[in-house]
Amino acid sequence: MADLDTAWNRLEDAAKAAGEKRIVEFFDHEPGRLSALTLDVAGLHLDLSKQAWDEAGLEAALDLAHAADVEGARARMFGGEAINSSEGRAVLHTALRAPADADFKALGQPVMADVDAVRVRMKAFADAVRSGEIKGATGKPFKAILHIGIGGSDLGPRLLWDALRPMKPSIDLRFIANVDGAEFALTTADMDPEETLVIVVSKTFTTQETLANASAARAWLVEALGESGANQHLAAISTALDKTAAFGVPNERVFGFWDWVGGRYSLWSSVSLSVAVACGWDVFQGFLDGGAAMDEHFRSAPLEKNAPVLVALAQIFNRNGLDRRARSVVPYSHRLRRLASFLQQLEMESNGKSVGPNGQPAARGTATVVFGDEGTNVQHAYFQCMHQGTDITPMELIGVAKSDEGPAGMHEKLLSNLLAQAEAFMVGRATEDVVAELKAKGVSEAEIATLAPQRTFAGNRPSTLVVLERLTPRTFGALIALYEHKTFVEGVIWRINSFDQWGVELGKVMAGRILPELESGATGQHDPSTTALIQRLKK
Ligand code: F6P
Numbered sequence: 001m002a003d004l005d006t007a008w009n010r011l012e013d014a015a016k017a018a019g020e021k022r023i024v025e026f027f028d029h030e031p032g033r034l035s036a037l038t039l040d041v042a043g044l045h046l047d048l049s050k051q052a053w054d055e056a057g058l059e060a061a062l063d064l065a066h067a068a069d070v071e072g073a074r075a076r077m078f079g080g081e082a083i084n085s086s087e088g089r090a091v092l093h094t095a096l097r098a099p100a101d102a103d104f105k106a107l108g109q110p111v112m113a114d115v116d117a118v119r120v121r122m123k124a125f126a127d128a129v130r131s132g133e134i135k136g137a138t139g140k141p142f143k144a145i146l147h148i149g150i151g152g153s154d155l156g157p158r159l160l161w162d163a164l165r166p167m168k169p170s171i172d173l174r175f176i177a178n179v180d181g182a183e184f185a186l187t188t189a190d191m192d193p194e195e196t197l198v199i200v201v202s203k204t205f206t207t208q209e210t211l212a213n214a215s216a217a218r219a220w221l222v223e224a225l226g227e228s229g230a231n232q233h234l235a236a237i238s239t240a241l242d243k244t245a246a247f248g249v250p251n252e253r254v255f256g257f258w259d260w261v262g263g264r265y266s267l268w269s270s271v272s273l274s275v276a277v278a279c280g281w282d283v284f285q286g287f288l289d290g291g292a293a294m295d296e297h298f299r300s301a302p303l304e305k306n307a308p309v310l311v312a313l314a315q316i317f318n319r320n321g322l323d324r325r326a327r328s329v330v331p332y333s334h335r336l337r338r339l340a341s342f343l344q345q346l347e348m349e350s351n352g353k354s355v356g357p358n359g360q361p362a363a364r365g366t367a368t369v370v371f372g373d374e375g376t377n378v379q380h381a382y383f384q385c386m387h388q389g390t391d392i393t394p395m396e397l398i399g400v401a402k403s404d405e406g407p408a409g410m411h412e413k414l415l416s417n418l419l420a421q422a423e424a425f426m427v428g429r430a431t432e433d434v435v436a437e438l439k440a441k442g443v444s445e446a447e448i449a450t451l452a453p454q455r456t457f458a459g460n461r462p463s464t465l466v467v468l469e470r471l472t473p474r475t476f477g478a479l480i481a482l483y484e485h486k487t488f489v490e491g492v493i494w495r496i497n498s499f500d501q502w503g504v505e506l507g508k509v510m511a512g513r514i515l516p517e518l519e520s521g522a523t524g525q526h527d528p529s530t531t532a533l534i535q536r537l538k539k
Helices: 004-019 023-029 033-037 055-067 070-078 112-131 155-164 181-188 208-231 241-247 263-268 270-279 281-300 307-321 339-351 383-388 410-427 431-440 445-455 473-494 502-519 528-538
Strands: 038-041 044-047 144-148 172-176 196-201 234-238 254-256 326-331 369-371 395-402 463-470
Touching: 004 055, 004 307, 023 033, 023 410, 033 038, 033 055, 038 281, 038 307, 044 307, 044 473, 055 070, 055 307, 055 473, 070 281, 070 473, 112 254, 112 270, 112 281, 144 208, 144 270, 155 172, 155 263, 155 270, 155 281, 155 339, 155 473, 172 181, 172 270, 181 208, 196 208, 196 270, 208 234, 208 502, 234 241, 234 270, 241 254, 254 270, 263 270, 263 281, 263 339, 270 281, 281 307, 281 473, 307 326, 307 473, 326 339, 339 369, 339 473, 383 410, 395 410, 410 463, 431 445, 463 473, 502 528
Parallel strands: 144 172, 144 196, 196 234, 234 254, 326 369, 326 395, 395 463
Antiparallel strands: 038 044, 044 463
């Protein structure tokens, strides 16, 4: 096995060589390309054959994964070692979706009994709210849930709800994240406190935005129901049980999780209680099972047939080999439209780091910008730039093979767009074809000379396709776990800790200094621009 530096050099050389060729031509020279680069895992079909790597490039990427000891790191993660070294914590979101009899330990301590005890409480609570056994203070059943949280305490449950919500929910679910009074006012304007359960979700229970919204929600409940009535409408999810008690949430309405679950990996825990209530427990359990199926695959499949590893290596090939500094993720699914927002936190908070656990610089450039929205909408927005812009942005296009939702015929149209875009990105459109078409239409030679270059598509834009056989709780769980493990593999190869987030601290501290200055006091020491803005906004 090559050492890591040699493996990086080989990858960069291989990417340079592949980058000078056309992806579509790889298929002519590599008869095994499709079978090597397509996989079926846990209800997902992955096609990485439209990626920029040729056979030598893929081999170099796999060598890099071996040289970085992805397999060893994977064993340390599943083994509950303190791989989040800056916080001395294990990383065990995989335990949250494992069956009760699985053997997971965090830093040597068994965790499954605690995990299952919380799941049992969550299920009992979800069932009781849904059946009306748990009611509001005035005896009315809950018809709506207000989920308050931000970042990992919001993005996952929000996506989960969109992906799996019933057509006509018996319990509606709304989310508030931002510390912007407008969001609170707009969201609660047509809600009835008598029929609303407020679930406050904060791992630390110190997050400014969440506490501000939680206090506003409590005041909103108290106004309608009085102090003791309000408490009956509260539940909380946190690892800080002392703080939830101080906020007034009855103990039996507090659901814990553990410091070995990072915020952006917490949607498998009680953080998604609101979704479990609004969708029903079976839906949530199906989601957990799908995640567990992907874990099983990630843990046992050899690297060359391992879906999260291959998706990570395609990213590394593009990012480090070909210097592509952004990636777009486009689900051709309205239900998955928030996937890119979720991945922004998952990938950019996990891997947006420049130094590794020993303070050494990262091996190479790390997380890229991730952006995206739902197809086909984005075809009428930023896809012009994806097809003909000066920079090449690799894409992940996600589709759902079968869907019975909505009017007949629409799903095939959606799928045809998905496939057409992936093909167009790779194949492009040659100038000769454009010239022939214009000639056939009788366009003059002079006009053709100016029009043809503008209508030419260079193609050679790499993409990965992920197709869910259906959008079910299981396939959705498998999809999210795929991205989690992809993020982990990248972090291992880049030699960074994917599980801390010191980068979000500085802004919080500085906002804490500026707030009293805005509210009243004298302006403190700042740069001239900030000082001028504080003085202006104070007025
Ligand atoms: O923004 C940083 C962060 O700590 C995220 O990692 C986390 O998901 C989010 O804030 C919310 O934190 P909490 O759940 O503790 O309120």
